[in-house]
Structure formats: C-alpha cells, structure tokens
Amino acid sequence: xxxxxxxxxxxxxxxxxxxxxxxxxxxxxxxxxxxxxxxxxxxxxxxxxxxxxxxxxxxxxxxxxxxxxxxxxxxxxxxxxxxxxxxxxxxxxxxxxxxxxxxxxxxxxxxxxxxxxxxxxxxxxxxxxxxxxxxxxxxxxxxxxxxxxxxxxxxxxxxxxxxxxxxxxxxxxxxxxxxxxxxxxxxxxxxxxxxxxxxxxxxxxxx
Numbered sequence: 001x002x003x004x005x006x007x008x009x010x011x012x013x014x015x016x017x018x019x020x021x022x023x024x025x026x027x028x029x030x031x032x033x034x035x036x037x038x039x040x041x042x043x044x045x046x047x048x049x050x051x052x053x054x055x056x057x058x059x060x061x062x063x064x065x066x067x068x069x070x071x072x073x074x075x076x077x078x079x080x081x082x083x084x085x086x087x088x089x090x091x092x093x094x095x096x097x098x099x100x101x102x103x104x105x106x107x108x109x110x111x112x113x114x115x116x117x118x119x120x121x122x123x124x125x126x127x128x129x130x131x132x133x134x135x136x137x138x139x140x141x142x143x144x145x146x147x148x149x150x151x152x153x154x155x156x157x158x159x160x161x162x163x164x165x166x167x168x169x170x171x172x173x174x175x176x177x178x179x180x181x182x183x184x185x186x187x188x189x190x191x192x193x194x195x196x197x198x199x200x201x202x203x204x205x206x207x
Contacts, residue, residue, distance in 0.1 A: 005190040006033060006127055009155035009175070010040025016173045017123065020151055021045045025121040028052050030134055031109055032194035033127030037155065039202045041125060049206045050115070051199075052124075052141070053106045054134045055098045059085040069137035070098050072106040072113055075144070077137035109199060118146040124169070128184030129157045132164065139168040156187045 003009035027049045029038030035051060042049040056066030057078070067085045068078035076095065086094065106113055122145075124138055135152060142150050151171035159179045165172045176187060185191040 003155055003175075003188050005188060006036040006194070007040060009127065009188065010037040011044070012175050013037060013125075013153055013155050013173060014041045014044045016175065017041070017151070017153060017171070018045075020121065020123070020149075020171055021047070022121060024119070024148065025123060026050060026117065027123050027125055028117075028138075029125045030054060030138070031105065032196065032199050034125045034154075035199045035202050036194055037127050037153075038125040039205075041123065041153065042206070049203070051109050051203065052115075052138055053102050053109065054137045054141075055102045055105075056133050057082075057086075057091070057094050057098055060090050060094070066131055066133045069133040070095060070102060071137055071141045072099070072102045073141075074099055075137060075141040077133060077140055079133075108196065109203060115145060117142075119148050121149040122147050122151070123173075124150065124152045126154045128187065129154045129161050129165070129174075130181070130184060132158075132161045135165070136168065139165075156181075156184055 025047050027038045027042045027047050029035045029051050031051050038049050054069045054071050057068040058066055067082050070076045126135055129135055150169050152165055152169045153173040156176040157174040159177045162172055162177045
C-alpha cells in the first residue's frame with residue numbers, strides 16, 4: 001500500500017488511535033516529517049502538538065548509517081553493537097557534535113526546552129520507523145518526564161521494530177508493518193523533504 005503524501009498517511013494513522021485519545025493527550029512529533037503527520041492527528045482530535053528533536057549518531061566513516069541517537073539534553077540511546085562502529089574517542093566526538101546540532105534545532109522549533117508532560121498521555125509521532133534510533137532515544141527521554149502513558153505512532157514501521165517498540169511503549173500504532181523494506185520513501189508517492197518553515201508554520205497554530 002502507498003500513501004499519497006504525509007497528510008494522507010497522517011489521516012490514515014489517526015483513525016487507528018481513537019481508543020487511546022482523551023483530553024489529557026499530547027501529540028509529540030519528531031521534526032521534520034513527523035510534524036506533518038502529528039498535525040493531522042492533533043487536528044482530528046483537537047489535541048496539543050509539540051516537538052522533540054533527536055538526531056542519529058553516525059560513525060565517522062559512514063555518515064548515513066545511524067547507530068543510536070541523542071536528544072537536546074544529552075539522553076543517548078546506543079544499541080549493543082555500537083562498539084563495532086565507534087571507538088570511545090570517536091563516540092564522544094560524535095555525541096558532542098550532534099548534541100550541539102540538536103540543541104540548535106530544538107531552539108529553532110520550540111524556543112525553549114521546558115516540557116510539562118507530567119501525568120499526560122503522550123503519543124510520539126514520526127513519518128516512518130526503520131532502525132528506530134531516533135524514537136528509541138525519545139522513549140528513554142520520556143521515562144524522565146513522569147508521563148502517565150506513552151504510545152508511538154507512525155504510518156510505516158518495520159516489523160522487527162514493531163516488536164521492539166511494543167516493549168518500550170504501551171501502544172504502537174502503524175498502518176503498514178513490512179517485514180523487509182529498504183526505505184520509508186517507498187511507501188509514499190510524494191515524500192518531498194519538509195522545510196523548517198513548514199514545521200514552524202504548523203507549530204504556530206498550536207502556540
């Protein structure tokens with residue numbers, strides 16, 4: 001199955017989660033593509049939309065290959081295999097570079113890093129989950145926020161990730177859970193990059 005674009009994907013995904021929505025629910029999207037998806041869910045159920053920035057950690061010789069991820073405040077997720085790809089020095093270097101990048105993007109999209117998520121039902125949203133690093137690090141981050149309930153939602157989630165996410169979140173919502181796929185973009189007719197301006201325009205509606 002293919003989504004025509006992120007708006008279509010977000011609308012289809014929103015239909016899956018009616019049972020967990022209440023007035024205490026916040027949609028927390030990962031920029032940039034996740035914000036378009038999250039906006040469709042927040043609109044449908046009249047919820048607040050917020051963002052959390054996380055970035056992949058990549059080995060020096062393979063900048064496309066994500067091994068773990070980091071949030072603005074230094075929460076890191078690293079799979080057990082990370083020692084195959086990083087020395088201690090290269091890991092520390094990558095963490096400091098990416099933490100600075102994440103802090104800058106967090107400031108751009110939110111203005112601050114103060115979150116009040118205590119006793120909220122949080123639905124974390126992205127536009128596709130393949131290796132999962134950028135959402136698994138947010139799962140770690142959410143454990144520090146005294147939230148009531150954590151769900152994750154994405155139009156397409158790799159089947160093995162779906163299993164793993166079920167261990168980290170109370171609910172996992174997806175429209176497609178393929179057993180093997182190379183690229184999230186394969187599931188979208190239009191997967192054009194979302195600009196920072198588009199993200200900021202959407203977030204203004206919730207300010």
